[in-house]
Amino acid sequence: MMAGFGNGTRRYPRSRGRTWSRWGSPRASRFEAGGGPDRATLGIIGVICAVAGFFALGIVLGPVAIVCGWLAMGRSWAGSRPVPALVALVLGAIDTLLAIIWLAGAATPGSGLL
Numbered sequence: 001m002m003a004g005f006g007n008g009t010r011r012y013p014r015s016r017g018r019t020w021s022r023w024g025s026p027r028a029s030r031f032e033a034g035g036g037p038d039r040a041t042l043g044i045i046g047v048i049c050a051v052a053g054f055f056a057l058g059i060v061l062g063p064v065a066i067v068c069g070w071l072a073m074g075r076s077w078a079g080s081r082p083v084p085a086l087v088a089l090v091l092g093a094i095d096t097l098l099a100i101i102w103l104a105g106a107a108t109p110g111s112g113l114l
Contacts, residue, residue, distance in 0.1 A: 039082065043072035046088025050095055058099035065092025 037045070046068030053061030069089030073081055 039072045039074065039085065042068045043082055043084030043088055046072060046092060047084050050088050050091035053092070053095040053099070058095045059103065062092045062094075062096030062099055065089070065095060068092075 046065045049061045049068060050065035053065060065088045069085045069087070069092055072085035072088065
């Protein structure tokens, strides 16, 4: 019997399509359906951005740290919170607040910028 169109993969079910997404991990769970960095990595990236934001570009790195911390926490306040995610969220918020205060102080009439 000759294999017609659509019948050639009957014995090899994996050849019909990919067993995992091209960009995601092969163990894609319902939390990691889209691939990308996992929660622990996002927490560490957030902490690095928050600490670096205290020294340079705080107005940019602070919100990045907040977003990374929030995503590392699973976009939820419920349940257990990983420590790097919480540290990234809190330090990012402090960093952003200090950057806004610094920008507001630099824009006062007596500062020479106006």
